[in-house]
Amino acid sequence: MMVLASNYDNDPIDVLVGDWMSEGNMTVRAGSKIDGQVDAYEPTFLEALEPALPHIAKHGVKVAVNAGASDTKKLHEVVTNMVKAKGLELSVAWISGDEVLPQLLESQKRGESPFENICTGEKLDDWKFEPIYAQAYLGGLGIAEAFEKGADIVVCGRVSDASPVIGAAYWWHKWQRSDLDKLANAFVAGHLSECSSYSTGGNYTGFKHLEALGWQNIGYPIVEISHSGQVVVTKNKGSGGEVSVDTLTSQFLYEIQGPWYFNSDVTAILDDIWFEHLSTDRVALRGIKGAPPPPTTKVGITAKGGYQAEMHWFLTGLDIAAKSRMVQTQVRHLLAPHISNFSHLSFQTIGSVPSNPTNQNAATVDLRIVAQARKAADLAPAKFVRPCIDPIMCAYPGATPHLDLRQAFPKEIFEYYVTLLPQSSISHRVHLSSGETIYILPPEISQTRVYPKHQPSEATTSNPIPLSTLGATVRAPLGSIVHARSGDKGSDCNVGFWIRHEDEYVWLRNLLSMEFMKELLAEEYRGGRIERCEFPGLRAVHFLLKDHLDRGVSCTSRIDFLGKNCAEFLRVRDVDVPRGFLGRGRI
Missing domain, CATH: 3.40.1400 (Ribose 5-phosphate Isomerase B; Chain: A,)
Incomplete structure (x- = not known):
């Protein structure tokens, strides 16, 4: 500021x-x-x-x-x-x-709604946790x-x-509530600026070329919004980074759930979105249309979820899988008297050893042991960290545990449940410094629209063509020529891909079907629902991976707790890339 x-x-x-x-x-x-x-x-x-x-x-x-x-x-x-x-x-x-917990619990008691979890489909009555707080x-x-x-x-x-x-x-x-196109443009402008430097080069897969513009002082986005709702994005003068079609595409694709973007005031229809480069660090938002808001709004419910502790071992050199298997066997044996009280236990091998590494760090991977329990006492040192450390004298060659044990002691975690509540149930008020309170009326039912449960989705591109018609290919990482961005919403993970050149988009939209996404995810795919849509104006294909993130950031056992590295994992996966595309240079 x-x-x-x-x-x-x-x-x-x-x-x-x-x-x-x-x-x-x-x-x-x-x-x-x-x-x-x-x-x-x-x-x-x-x-x-x-x-x-x-x-x-x-x-x-x-x-x-x-x-x-x-x-x-x-x-x-x-x-x-x-x-x-x-x-x-x-x-x-x-x-x-x-703050809406009382209204939500009263409505639940009256049976007015099952309060379905919009990520998992679970009913609130079936949730195993007691809500302590809810925010709309x-x-x-x-x-x-x-x-x-x-x-x-x-x-x-x-x-x-x-x-x-x-x-x-x-x-x-x-403006008025009926100015839906104007409101929708302002809504998307808010999305483009809400994450600060994400629109000016932060968390952007083209980051390498920004080094010359200044990694140390990436700027803040500024949105200019006209009376007609037209939006231009720029940044503060003298700062590093850039505002470009690509940096804005990156931020736009972050956290959206599909072509419908919901807010209590308006729904933005995103099908025809595109960005127009006006001049250096000045890009216009185009193609946004407005539609009525839904009669509901999102609510996040918090519950005490118990406790988590984690322990780390370092595995170096050859036979990583066997070394991991050995220490897992030993630790599980020592944990056996206590495992029945754990709600979660996992052993995660993080990283891999390259061929002929030239330094020891490169040859070292992390074995992460994560446990969760409803009571802190069930993760007390004698029941978790001691059994994790005690095999040290009889474990794999080079057995070395991490000596910083702060994460090995139980910390509180919270479960998070995402559902919908009628806007009419909310007492939206403004409190002025004079002491006056003003009540903000919700939209009338006639000013809202009920939308389908799932976003528009297509398994493959319309009018597909055989990829073989695009010429000879070579195996290369997807990210050699494809940008991507991913993020979390509850336990859902979204990931969007976009390309630099129009002819490459023909390849991308034909390549990235729902079935091919499952292949890309490989062992990360756990059978969940996948939704897919295209944004032709951005040369982008977007996926929503339902319930992909193990309950969300507040209690997940995943190391990618924000879903932001899902895109980076997928970009490193090898695919068949037309040879001519690689000749244009890599990202």
């Missing part, structure tokens, strides 16, 4: 927005609030805000963030006191209504109303990631 606000004279902005929420910190902050141990908002927001406040006040910059997490009222108090301590005349408002994803109209009533800073809890941008544009341009 300081970087952007302090440079206003040279690079003016009207509204600073920030997304501080993820499914990981939603569950952790929920647990903190229920336990009453610490303030359950995001303290790093205050670190960003405090030095920027004088510049925000001087230039009249508005601020909207969702850093309230599970304690928005408390964050409002802290920010209000911070503003007063600096002698600034800034009005601070806060948004409530995202709110739209941006409360933020817009706060700005309209004179607020300078609006702090929120679980508004959607893009809602601060939607609210800012709605307020600035005096």
Whole structure:
């Protein structure tokens, strides 16, 4: 915030927005609030805000963030006191209504909905855990109303990631709920900017060519939104990285679930999306259409899931599989009296040894032992870490455990359940500094649309052609010429692939069928539902891997707990690439 606000004279902005929420910190902050141990908002927001406040006040910059997490009222108090301590005349408002556990439990008791898990299909009555907290994803109209009533800073809890941008544009341009195309463009603009530097070169498979532009100072995206809803993305002046068609395609494909993109205020129809390069670091968003929002909104439910502990052994050189098998056999034997109390136990071999390695680190892989249990006592040192370490004198050659045992002691984990709640059940309110409270009405049923349970999906491309017609091929990693991006939503993982040249897209969309995706996933495919769609304007093919991530970030046993490396795994897999494509140079 300081970087952007302090440079206003040279690079003016009207509204600073920030997304501080993820499914990981939603569950952790929920647990903190229920336990009453610490303030359950995001303290790093205050670190960003405090030095920027004088510049925000001087230039009249508005601020909207969702850093309230599970304690928005408390964050409002802290920010209000911070503003007063600096002698600034800034009005601070806060948004409530995202905390919905009472409404959800009452509705469940009345049998009004099975509250199906949108990732797994499970019914809430069948969930093995007791909900302690639930947060609904709110739209941006409360933020817009706060700005309209004179607020300078609006702090929120679980508004959607893009809602601060939607609210800012709605307020600035005096839009109406019926301006669906405009709202949809603002919604996608919010998605493009919500993850900070992801749109300017962070987490981008073309990262190598950005080194000359400055890896150490990758910039922040700035979205310009016109009254008609047209969007241009740029970045702060003097920063590294870049805003390009490819960096925006990377961020766009991150975390979407298909061609329908839902928000409490609007549904964005993404089929015809494309980006237009205008000039250096200026790219326009095109092709977005708006549709009515659904009558429901997403709700994340948190429950105490128990405890997790993990232990690591290092395996080096030859016979890695046999060495892993030996220590597993020994550890399982020592764990046997306690395993019945574990809810999960896995042995994961991470990495591999290359042929003729030239240093010892390259020849070393990690054997990760992960256990979960409902009670911390079931993972006490005598029941987990001691049995994991005790084989040291009779294990494989070179047997070496990791000596940092902090992860081997039980830590609390949280289960996370994703479902839907009617917007009409939510009390979305704006609390102004004057003490006034304003209720934000949900959309009327006539202003919403019920969408099918699953996104549009096609197993193969329409009008497929034989790949043999594209000429001679060579075996090469998919990522030699294909960009990709993946991420998590609950236990679902999405992954999108895109190509640099139009003729290569013919190959990509014919290659990447649902069946071929299963082949690419290889041992990672566990039989789950796969959904597939194409974005021709981006030369992209997108997949949604349902329930792929072992319950989500807050309790997963997977090392790729955010699903972000799924794309990188798939890019390293060998495929048949037309020889001529490789001649254009690799990514």
